[in-house]
Amino acid sequence: MSTNKNEYLKKVLDTHDINKVEDLSKFIEKKNKVKDALNKKFSDQKASNSIDSGSYAKNTAINTKFDIDCCIPFKKKTPGNNDEKGFESLSEMFDEVYKYLKNEYTKEDGDISKDNVRKQKVSIGLKFDIDGEEFDMDVVPGRERPNNNDYNDSNTDLSLYINPSNRSKKEEDEGKTRIKTNIKTHIGLLNGADRTHERKVTKLLKVWKTERKKKNGGKLIKSFMMELYTKEAFDNTDEIPNGLWEKTRLVMIHIIDNIETSNLVDPANSSNIVSDSMSETAKTQTKRDMKNTIKDVEDDSDKIKEYFPINEEFDNEDDSNSNSSSKASVLSTSKFG
Template sequence: MDKSNHLDSVIKTHQITKEENLLKKHLEKKDEIKEALKEKYGSNIYSPFNSGSYAKNTAINTKFDFDLVSPFKRNAFGSNGTLKEMYEDVFDFLYEKYKNDAEVKKQKVSIGLEFYTDKDGDQIKVDVVPGREFNQDQYLSDENLNLYVYYKYGNFDAGSERIKTNIKAQISNIKDRATNEKDSIRKIIRLLKVWKSNKGTYPTKSFFLELITIKAFDNCEINGNLWERLKTILEYIRDNVTNESFNLKDPGNSSNDLTSTLTTSERQQLSDDMKNMLKRIEENDENIKTYFPENTKFIDEDSNKNGNRTSGIMPVPPPKLNFG
């Protein structure tokens, strides 16, 4: 079989635009929450914006993120207001507004809204990330924010008020690459997200996979067809992620090292998974379908349009849709 043709089909069948109605519902709910926050906090809040995989154009239709960052002014909660007070105030507001329509819960640095299943069987999920500018009226020029940690996040303990980040810089880290390289980076990231989603619960976060893909592009000669490029990335992860000196700097704050979000055993697990995957695919090309399955919900329409379906073994059914 042609592994690159298969991977191309994986990407096409996982395009988020194929879930047009569900995507529209998420966009509408995101806009509704954004307007509610602006109405509630008025001049104390800058315009909230989406920061997840949809904003980076790396989303897949079996799971993508709608993270709504809400940047507050430095004195929005009083001249001596704390980040904890900001976080709790936003939670209380969202809970009171949506408690009859959604489960509203406190998460690591965000507030999650999981809306109850609608008449179409769809569930909408939006995570609101409150952040506060460093100094009064400087956010529009430097875009730096401080986040509150509700419970432990990597090496940040619960109650920490010291996560400095620049979320727009994280988005630009992918969006501002050269056109051809950017397209390759996004394809590889989408494929790794398909792999991660197919595994179910997995300790490695999507942001980690994004950063390690970009670092591989910065440190390796990556060329050839889609499979050859993906193979180079998988080998890079296998060979480097367990090294003690390896680090993944947050483009929003170079003092944040994303490798600290994984334990030593979790990094070893990621390396071993890459090793085993590469070995099995080398043994039999058909095994690539186990690790990178097409989304069977859309496979027929793409094979009919393009005539490039790579079947022979029935593809693995996609995991349950889980937007958010």
């Protein structure tokens, strides 16, 4: 008997629901503790309180890999003006947050050691051990732009520092050390009731990517790119198809048609070509794997189970109790990149 693709994908989404994670409340509590500590430490320099970011804030997280991250916006100090608070230099801003988290915060929090605070590309990575469960969190320092005291409800643009040791080859060749972004714009891309289907497809593509990497390794499409391509595919089609599989197929075809030939632009920064962050090899592998997925599933509906596996940890089909949150979770909060 062939698999009902749409009903099956509903089950995939259900078993990957982040709210089924037993320790989710502990991770959120830890995230809030970090935010409060940053707000207190940098009370004079911050442009606003720390804000949520990452896939959890976007409501596109799945429970096998997800982000519970934060961004702290800082004031921009005008050079030579000692009356202003904030940071003149982006590298100073980045290093001060890193030094605080590594040397001071770890003394206050028994769930993390100095060795588990690390510099990443635009963030500081934290790895906690909370009652035996690993929890990864990124703290992104950003500075208001263009000038001092310009961060407000109508202007939330930020400059991020690019850590030199994590720059791409293109960034290194161009001597790039900063990037403009807008966390709130990114969070709003797939937000709202009218973007429910886009969020579902994004989650399914994350399940697909996780399984492809698990089986084949290599580098595949970044999560942020999947979000942008999903939005593009839905916005550019004349008619949204019915059914989860047809919607997912629509986006995959859009990615296949564009990933190697078209620039994908950051909606928060028109000069940032997001697709440049992927190597040509990664683009080619993503395109090939998506084409194979569509062909195999269209030829044999049962193949959908291989490309979009359910999370068996939360599959309660044969469990009379069917309380998924009572189970301990197999959890990785490693980032999608």
